[in-house]
Amino acid sequence: MVRQFGADVSSNNPPNVNNYARFGSKFVIVKLTEGTTYRNPSAKQQIASAIASGQTPHGYFFAVFSDNSYLAQLNAELAIYQAKALGLPAGSILATDWEVGDGNEVTGPVSANTQAILVSMRMIQKAGYRPMLYSGAYNLKNRVNTSLILKEFPDSLWVAAYPLGNGTAVSQPDFSCFPSMDGVAIWQFTDNWCNQGVDGNIALMDFSKVKSEEVDDELNWHPQVxxxxxxxxxxxxxxxxxxxxxxxxxxxxxxxxxxxxxxxxxxxxxxxxxxxxxxxxxxxxxxxxNPLAVNPYGKGIAQITADNAWTQNNAKPDTGVKHLEKGSTWHVLGRSGKYLLIGNEQSGKFVDGDKATIVL
The missing domain is CATH 2.30.30.40 (SH3 Domains)
Known part of the structure; x- marks a missing residue:
């Protein structure tokens, strides 16, 4: 049986991940997005440093959709867009991280939880990536129908279970404590691997190589208007x-x-x-x-095209609230005239549509 060490990282970890290769890491799973707006600012460098140190990069997104299938679609859309923007190769893992936190709830009906998760995984597969589901052992056993997940996506579970608890430095997994579940491909066995303050994983399959999946041409084509x-x-x-x-x-x-x-x-x-x-x-x-062209309540993704784009709180010329980086992408929740709704009053509700394009 193949057994490979690997790390998973977010912006809480260093941008340079080459140090993990010293401890035997063969792959690094990088957080790309969270919900419908957040993008990991360190992801690009983490992917590049993984490749440079001989570790195969993969990706995941932190789900903020609970049991809502529509929100699951929006979460997955942003993750897929960012994976492509960062050059993550087709066939790489793009996992749905479904756990409690940052507004994600796991206490909904098991059937609704499962269907929402499946919506995200189907979109990921259609986009040419390898879908996986990450969560804690308790959630996977009690909050999700993993039999349905595995029927459609065999060997797709990435389960977290720490025999020695949180924060304890662990270098090797104790397989006598392996979570007894079908379909486990990766076991996250510690959150402090080799005292490096990084999640440590052991894979039961070879994730050091990427097998390209067939890509749906429609999902791979993203014109901007x-x-x-x-x-x-x-x-x-x-x-x-x-x-x-x-x-x-x-x-x-x-x-x-x-x-x-x-x-x-x-x-x-x-x-x-x-x-x-x-x-x-x-x-x-x-x-x-473009749904925003035919419906002011339509939703989509906007990419900033101007250097001087700012959010603002009124759908007319107004004082800027937050500067938006050229090339960044944002979920659009509607529009008023040419002003695109992308946030709230604290961060600024609108951006001038002349300073962005809609990504289809």
């Missing part, structure tokens, strides 16, 4: 797609190659309009619609 633009269309037929005169799709007026993308301004009866007398059959490609 203005807040008021309807969306984009991408041809994915090997031989390209015909261009039609109108939405009836009867008269062909041209042809466009595979991979070509177009802004769309209307959709009707299974056809999308890319300009005057320029219609495509939606079956000939991928269509991404």
């Amino acid at each position: 203005k807040y008021n633009e309807l969306g984009q269309f991408k041809i994915n037929r090997p031989n390209g797609a015909d261009l039609y005169e109108d939405a009836s799709l009867k008269k062909v007026v041209g042809h466009r190659p595979n991979g070509a993308t177009f802004k769309i301004n209307r959709a009707k009866d299974g056809a999308v309009c890319a300009g005057t007398n320029q219609w495509f059959n939606q079956a000939d490609g991928l269509t991404k619609i």
